[in-house]
Amino acid sequence: MDSEAHGVFRQRLSVDFARPALITPDGQQLVYGELLRRADAIAEQIGSRRTLVFLEASNSIDAICSYVGCLLGGHPVYLFADQDGDVPRHLIERYRPGAVLRPTRPEPLALLHHDLPCELHPDLALLLSTSGSTGSPKLVKLSFANITSNATAIAQYLEIMPDDRAMTSLPFAYSYGMSVINSHLMAGAAVLLNDAPISDPAFFDTFRQNEATSFAGVPYSFDVLSIADPSWAEIPSLRYVTQAGGRLDPQKVRHFVQLGAQHGWNFHVMYGQTECAPRIAHLPPELAEHYPDCIGIPVPGGAITLIDSDGGVIGEAGRPGELVYSGPNVMMGYAESADDLASGRAPAPHHTGDLACRNEIGLYRIVGRLSRLVKPYGIRVNLDELQAVLRETFPGVVCTGSDARIVVVRPDRDPGDDAAIAAFLASRLKLPEAMFQVVRAPKIPLRANGKIDFGAIEALAAARLAKEEAERPGAVRTILSARFAKQIAIEAGQILGIIKPQWRGVRHIYGTILNLPAVDGNDTFVSLAGDSLSYVQTSVALTQYLGHLPLGWENAPVDVLEQESPVAQAF
Numbered sequence: 195m196d197s198e199a200h201g202v203f204r205q206r207l208s209v210d211f212a213r214p215a216l217i218t219p220d221g222q223q224l225v226y227g228e229l230l231r232r233a234d235a236i237a238e239q240i241g242s243r244r245t246l247v248f249l250e251a252s253n254s255i256d257a258i259c260s261y262v263g264c265l266l267g268g269h270p271v272y273l274f275a276d277q278d279g280d281v282p283r284h285l286i287e288r289y290r291p292g293a294v295l296r297p298t299r300p301e302p303l304a305l306l307h308h309d310l311p312c313e314l315h316p317d318l319a320l321l322l323s324t325s326g327s328t329g330s331p332k333l334v335k336l337s338f339a340n341i342t343s344n345a346t347a348i349a350q351y352l353e354i355m356p357d358d359r360a361m362t363s364l365p366f367a368y369s370y371g372m373s374v375i376n377s378h379l380m381a382g383a384a385v386l387l388n389d390a391p392i393s394d395p396a397f398f399d400t401f402r403q404n405e406a407t408s409f410a411g412v413p414y415s416f417d418v419l420s421i422a423d424p425s426w427a428e429i430p431s432l433r434y435v436t437q438a439g440g441r442l443d444p445q446k447v448r449h450f451v452q453l454g455a456q457h458g459w460n461f462h463v464m465y466g467q468t469e470c471a472p473r474i475a476h477l478p479p480e481l482a483e484h485y486p487d488c489i490g491i492p493v494p495g496g497a498i499t500l501i502d503s504d505g506g507v508i509g510e511a512g513r514p515g516e517l518v519y520s521g522p523n524v525m526m527g528y529a530e531s532a533d534d535l536a537s538g539r540a541p542a543p544h545h546t547g548d549l550a551c552r553n554e555i556g557l558y559r560i561v562g563r564l565s566r567l568v569k570p571y572g573i574r575v576n577l578d579e580l581q582a583v584l585r586e587t588f589p590g591v592v593c594t595g596s597d598a599r600i601v602v603v604r605p606d607r608d609p610g611d612d613a614a615i616a617a618f619l620a621s622r623l624k625l626p627e628a629m630f631q632v633v634r635a636p637k638i639p640l641r642a643n644g645k646i647d648f649g650a651i652e653a654l655a656a657a658r659l660a661k662e663e664a665e666r667p668g669a670v671r672t673i674l675s676a677r678f679a680k681q682i683a684i685e686a687g688q689i690l691g692i693i694k695p696q697w698r699g700v701r702h703i704y705g706t707i708l709n710l711p712a713v714d715g716n717d718t719f720v721s722l723a724g725d726s727l728s729y730v731q732t733s734v735a736l737t738q739y740l741g742h743l744p745l746g747w748e749n750a751p752v753d754v755l756e757q758e759s760p761v762a763q764a765f
Contacts, residue, residue: 196317199338204230204266206380213356214384216255219400224255226382230266232259236295237267239303245292246312246321246535247271248281251366253387256297258366258375265338269293270314270535272321272333275367288331289321289532312532321529322369324468324574332579334468335526335535344471344523345376347493351476352408352434352462354381359431361386361406363397363415369472370438370572374410391724391733392418394748398426405431412439412572416446418733421743427457438464438473439572440597441560447486451479465489465560468574469544471523474498475558488557489550496521498558499543500550508552514561517550518543569597570629571731583622588615592638594648599631601655606634620706626735627706628697631655697739700755707731715753724748 207215211227224232236259240247247264251257251273264271272291274282281294290308317337324334348354360378362385364371378385386406390397392415401409411419416437419426426432435454437447442463450461460479463486466472475498477490492498500508500515508515520543529535547565550558566577577600581593584602591604602615612632620627639650697703701713708722719732737743740758747755 196319196338199342200266200268203338203342203380206382207262209382210356213382215379216258217359217384217386217404218255219386219388219390219404221404223384224259229259229262233263233266236260236263237269240264240267240269240293240295241305243292244268244270244314246289246314248286248291248294249273250281250294250296250298251275251372252298253362253366253371253389254298255387256302258385258387260295260297260302261366261375262379264295265319265341270318270321273367273372274323275365285331289333289529289535313536315526315536315538317526317538318535322372322468323367324528331530333529335529335538336471337526337538340471340523340525341376342380343495343521344373344473344493345380347495347523348373348377348473349381350494352377352436354378354383356382358383358408358433359386359404359406360384360408360410361397361401361404362388363392363409363411364439369466369468370410370412373466373472374436391719391748394720395423395746398429401426402429402431407431407433408435410436410438413437413442413446414571414731414734416442416450418743420446420449421737423745424453427453427459432457432459434460434462434479436462436464438466440569444486448483451482451486454479455483463488463490467544467546469525470496470519470521471525473523474519474521474546477557481555481557485553485555485557485559488553488559490557492519493521493523496523498550500552511552511554514549514551516564517546517548517558517560519546520544566594568595568600570600570623570625571734573623573625575600575623580619580623584615584619587618590638591615592646592651594651599655600629601651602630602632603635603638603651603654604632605638606636621709624709625707626697626703626731628735628738631659633658697735699759700736700739700752703732703735703739704752707735713752715756716751718751719748 207226207230211225213226214223215226215229216224247269249260249264249271261271290310290312292306292311294304294306296302318335319338320336320341321333324332354377358378360374362371362374366372366375375385386404388397388400390400392411447463454461461482462479463477463482464473465475467474473493474496475489475492477488497520499518501518502508502515524542524544526538547563547567548560549562549564550560552558568575568577577593577595584591584593588604591602593600593602595601615632616627616630619630633655635654639647704710704713704722708724710722724732733743736747744750744755744758
């Protein structure tokens with residue numbers, strides 16, 4: 195185990211035992227002394243023999259105490275999302291953990307006895323998924339030094355103080371949500387635990403009542419806040435807001451920077467990858483209004499280099515190259531099996547796969563991607579991995595797309611229901627079915643060199659969408675066009691966003707996003723236990739379907755919302 199980083203972590207948690215560490219929405223507090231006591235008790239319960247632990251991560255006192263207990267006890271921990279509903283069995287079979295912790299369950303700890311327990315590298319502390327929800331066995335390996343150095347860097351540039359209180363707004367198992375918890379615990383600050391959606395009135399009611407000082411969001415969070423009641427921006431205790439998880443439109447960056455300046459808080463744009471625990475760069479708020487399309491400068495202790503296709507370093511401003519990051523937070527490597535957990539390496543530069551350029555004052559800006567990665571709703575999806583998964587069930591398919599839509603092309607000769615592919619992907623990735631477009635073609639388009647012509651596939655998909663729109667009955671098309679003209683114009687600027695995703699109704703939206711077999715007309719988003727991440731997906735889908743987002747929609751019955759649809763209002 196990295197004893198120095200381990201010691202730093204415990205020392206930071208021990209600075210003031212009486213200071214609040216975790217706060218529940220109703221104001222109950224768990225101080226640092228009690229957090230350490232509970233964490234040590236959990237570590238003792240797991241046992242003295244170092245073992246891999248699978249932890250169901252939620253924004254709760256028990257889950258965070260369990261997380262800290264695993265780290266302090268020297269037990270490497272894999273975080274999986276509580277909304278997954280079940281323990282990831284295929285990963286248990288592959289990685290052979292010694293224990294599974296599900297803190298909110300009646301039997302929270304299950305000790306697993308394997309004939310061949312996995313061997314663990316002494317520095318290994320944390321495992322995170324890096325491929326969205328595809329179920330890929332490829333995990334990122336992080337050391338104690340990776341975690342603590344990045345948490346310290348974040349605390350430094352955000353100037354997190356012991357009196358700060360960050361309100362959770364993202365899943366704990368998501369690297370961005372985890373980094374909020376890590377950075378505040380390392381700074382001796384408090385974390386206000388919450389599961390309410392970010393624009394549910396309860397979110398900012400709780401924020402205000404507990405005098406929270408910050409919250410974090412992904413791009414869709416700020417799409418929602420752009421049309422929400424703006425009174426949240428006037429909360430006196432609010433000190434800063436952070437954004438990561440994908441590119442935010444520069445106009446929105448400028449809007450929130452100006453909003454913060456007006457009300458006395460800072461808006462921080464950040465860039466990162468799970469492989470870097472996870473923050474790589476940040477944009478100083480004082481520069482954001484003039485450079486809203488930039489990711490900024492490296493985090494403290496890190497360095498960014500741009501390289502050309504031959505591996506040469508790019509020195510001049512304005513010339514794009516691959517963004518390569520170096521720092522103490524760069525991962526130990528990837529794991530694809532239990533055998534990989536024993537290996538380690540010295541931190542090496544991390545090739546992000548993103549193309550960037552540096553401007554005249556040293557700020558970096560992302561201009562494209564080298565690899566086939568997309569981020570729908572901020573969830574990273576590797577299209578090559580997704581294609582490989584699909585081909586196990588649907589041979590010969592090809593995947594392409596963007597953050598706005600994922601396209602699957604399959605040969606015309608293949609039998610079967612195309613809707614099954616969209617349903618399969620929606621279930622696998624936990625994204626709306628409307629994110630996926632299945633297109634049939636006589637043959638897969640190829641370039642002259644024999645490689646797949648993804649541009650031709652995207653053009654084919656766009657043409658099919660336009661054709662479907664033109665073939666709709668005229669009255670319905672007129673109704674939809676009048677209501678959605680503005681939304682269509684916005685999406686037309688995206689690679690595949692010529693028209694909006696099509697939903698069959700509010701039941702379809704809730705059933706797809708919340709993964710429910712049946713939805714009743716009296717159900718509401720709240721009664722169906724929608725969480726903070728599914729909130730942003732649902733709010734965007736409702737806006738697309740209804741043409742606007744009704745105030746208080748999360749507490750409105752399905753049948754009431756359905757009456758807001760343009761088709762219902764036309765009759």
